[in-house]
Amino acid sequence: MLSQLSPAIRQYLVVTGNYWAFTLTDGALRMLVVLHFYSLGYDALSIAMLFLFYEFFGVVTNLVGGWLGARIGLNKTMNIGLLLQVLALSMLLLPAEYLIVPWVMAAQALSGIAKDLNKMSAKSSIKLLVADAEQSTLYKWVAILTGSKNALKGVGFFIGGLLLALIGFWWAIFTMAALLSLIWLLSIKLLKRDLGKSKAKPKFRDMLSKSRAINLLSAARMCLFAARDVWFVVALPLFLASQFDWDHWQVGGFLALWVIGYGFVQSQAPRLTGKANNRTPDGKQAVFWALLLCGLPAAIALSIELSWQVGPMLVGGLLLFGAVFAINSSLHSYLIVSYAGRDGVSLDVGFYYMANAMGRLIGTVLSGWLYLHAGLAACLWVSSAMLVATVLISLALPKHHSALPSG
Numbered sequence: 001m002l003s004q005l006s007p008a009i010r011q012y013l014v015v016t017g018n019y020w021a022f023t024l025t026d027g028a029l030r031m032l033v034v035l036h037f038y039s040l041g042y043d044a045l046s047i048a049m050l051f052l053f054y055e056f057f058g059v060v061t062n063l064v065g066g067w068l069g070a071r072i073g074l075n076k077t078m079n080i081g082l083l084l085q086v087l088a089l090s091m092l093l094l095p096a097e098y099l100i101v102p103w104v105m106a107a108q109a110l111s112g113i114a115k116d117l118n119k120m121s122a123k124s125s126i127k128l129l130v131a132d133a134e135q136s137t138l139y140k141w142v143a144i145l146t147g148s149k150n151a152l153k154g155v156g157f158f159i160g161g162l163l164l165a166l167i168g169f170w171w172a173i174f175t176m177a178a179l180l181s182l183i184w185l186l187s188i189k190l191l192k193r194d195l196g197k198s199k200a201k202p203k204f205r206d207m208l209s210k211s212r213a214i215n216l217l218s219a220a221r222m223c224l225f226a227a228r229d230v231w232f233v234v235a236l237p238l239f240l241a242s243q244f245d246w247d248h249w250q251v252g253g254f255l256a257l258w259v260i261g262y263g264f265v266q267s268q269a270p271r272l273t274g275k276a277n278n279r280t281p282d283g284k285q286a287v288f289w290a291l292l293l294c295g296l297p298a299a300i301a302l303s304i305e306l307s308w309q310v311g312p313m314l315v316g317g318l319l320l321f322g323a324v325f326a327i328n329s330s331l332h333s334y335l336i337v338s339y340a341g342r343d344g345v346s347l348d349v350g351f352y353y354m355a356n357a358m359g360r361l362i363g364t365v366l367s368g369w370l371y372l373h374a375g376l377a378a379c380l381w382v383s384s385a386m387l388v389a390t391v392l393i394s395l396a397l398p399k400h401h402s403a404l405p406s407g
Contacts, residue, residue, distance in 0.1 A: 012126065014190045016145055018078055019122040021183040022085060023149045025176045026115055027156020027259075028163065029089065031252060033104065035161060036169045053105050054112035055364050058357030061116040062350045070347050074121040075191035081117030082184040084110055089177035093170060116357060119149075124349040126337060139270050139280055139334045146333045147267025147326070154260035157252060213339050213398050214348050217286075218355035220393040221332050224290065225356055227386035228325055229363025231297065231379035235371035236318070244311065262322045269330035280338070281331045283397025289328045290394050294387040296321045301380035335397075 030051070037047050069077040088111035092099065126141050163172035237255065240246045246254070265272075273281050273289070296317055303313035340348035370379045 011191070012141060014187065015078070015122050015125045016148070018082065018183065018187050018191075019118060019145060019149055020152055021180060022082060022115070022118045023152045024156045024159060025085060025089070025180050026111070027153035028160035028172070028176060029111060029156075031157045031160030031256075032164055032169060032172055033092075033108070034252070035164055037104075049368070050101065050104055051108055052361075052364065053109035054115075055357065055361040057109045057112040058116045059354055059361060061113045062120055062352075062354035062357050065117045065120045065350050067347060067350065069121060069124060069350065074125050075187075077117050078121035078125075078191065079184060079187050081114045081121065082180060082187060084114035084117065086177050086180050086184060088114060089173050089180070092173045093177070096169075116353060120350050120353055124337075124340070138337060142334045142337050143269045143330050144267050146330055147263045147265070147269070149263065150266055150326075151260045151263030154256045154258070154263065157256035157259065161249070161252065211339060211348065214336065214352060216393055216396050217332065217335055217339065218352045220286065220290070220390050220397070221336075221352060222355040222359035222362075223386045223390040223393065224325075224328060224332070225359035226363040226366070227293075227297070227359075227383045227390065229360050230366045230370065230383050230386065231376060232367070233364045234367040235376045235379040238371060239314075239376045258318065258322050261319070262326045265323045265326035266330040269327050269334075272327055273331060281334060283394060283399045286328070286331055286335065286394045286397055287391055289324065289331060290387060290390045292324050293321065293328060294384055294391060296324070297380040297383035297387070301377040301384070304375075304377040304380070 033050060034047050037050065065077055088107045091103065091107040091110065094103070122145060126138065126145065160172070163175065167175070237251050240251050240254070273285055300313055300317040303310055303317075336349060336352040340352075366382065367379060370382060
């Protein structure tokens with residue numbers, strides 16, 4: 001069946017399949033670690049800190065990974081990412097008494113490197129599989145890849161909890177490592193050998209983007225994701241558990257459903273952002289959708305401070321925030337692939353996702369610190385301030401009004 005498809009479609013399916021398989025294990029691993037260490041008596045903040053290196057190494061990996069992808073090819077960086085995830089999973093197969101915090105943090109660091117190598121490779125690959133004139137197809141493929149990834153990460157949360165309940169921590173980790181090993185072997189066989197390899201060997205200093213548009217978009221992305229994670233990663237789960245008396249399964253299940261819905265909206269972004277009017281997104285669209293987000297965290301913060309309808313405002317606000325944020329994220333994902341040059345595309349995409357990872361790291365650290373010292377409302381006010389910064393930066397992004405080519 002695959003042989004009847006065009007080479008570009010076949011490669012897109014291989015790249016997407018790799019990304020999906022990796023994402024399922026990534027979501028499941030996070031839930032397995034959270035639930036397993038929760039059962040061992042760790043509090044929520046201590047568990048969140050297990051993922052600190054996961055976020056930190058995302059910053060480094062995206063910067064170096066983009067340069068590496070341009071030199072050796074995206075097929076190799078994607079396969080290296082899959083292999084590193086297998087190794088990260090294997091590190092957790094030790095007996096329970098050896099799974100001390102530094103060891104688990106090291107495994108999460110390796111998983112973070114693997115995740116960002118895989119993501120950078122997948123997003124960069126799409127640029128090379130679509131002709132420059134086919135911007136409609138490019139936007140659609142990026143939206144599908146990005147949206148499906150987040151939906152599957154939510155599914156991974158459920159799978160992790162289910163595996164833990166059915167077969168226990170060790171066998172759950174072993175099963176995922178074995179299945180991902182098979183995916184890795186298939187990927188080595190099916191991915192094009194020269195995918196994404198730059199014609200000129202880029203130097204290490206070329207990792208920093210020289211494009212004003214990419215630098216601006218990267219700064220906006222950093223603020224955007226810091227604005228989400230400053231209240232979503234640590235503060236929100238703790239608040240739901242402590243103030244609403246939700247048990248661990250309720251918190252995990254709600255956040256998993258949120259991530260799945262978030263991914264679905266991302267995949268539908270082309271329908272919601274102008275494709276019907278025969279236009280591709282530009283800086284003007286990025287400003288508009290970021291502006292829609294700014295007031296949502298502030299409104300939730302105000303309801304908490306006034307003790308007015310806190311439950312409905314928080315849950316409803318989170319759902320609305322997730323939908324609008326998903327469109328923002330999908331727009332940005334299209335714009336970076338569109339702005340990036342075809343030769344050495346991974347350099348530009350890697351630099352951009354380095355900024356994304358930096359935003360997540362800033363948000364994660366601030367989420368724990370602010371919640372401990374000032375509560376969820378303070379996290380939400382900071383989130384709104386970061387979204388205002390996103391809007392101000394996005395005002396300088398390039399604006400165009402080109403019609404979409406067919407496709």
